[in-house]
Amino acid sequence: MSVEILHDKRNMTAAVTGEIDHHAAADIRITIDGELERTTPEVLTFDMSGVTFMDSSGVGLVLGRARAMKQWGGKVRIKDPSARAEKILKMSGLGSLITPRPDGKERKK
16 A cells, blocks of 8 residues: 655645555555645545545545535545445445546446
8 A cells, every 4th residue: 555645736636556455545545634734625525546445444435534625615536436335435425436437438447
């Protein structure tokens, strides 16, 4: 598991790769929260294209950051989740946070 933080004006992207389980989610949360407090972006985007596994801990990670961003008047988006991550996100009611693909094509199952 790894997370790379990228900044672009008032936007922050957290590019997450690998597995998001209980232990990994805690480490990712600490990294992201530190950057959120330091930079207070308007939009936090989770790039989940490299996520190979995600359980409810990943859902909690996204929900917690969404609550924090809402308190600051910001938004959370999810970019290009892997098929497995997308399935979990949609089952959890977070499908509305997934941004459409630029090419308009469906994600591979």
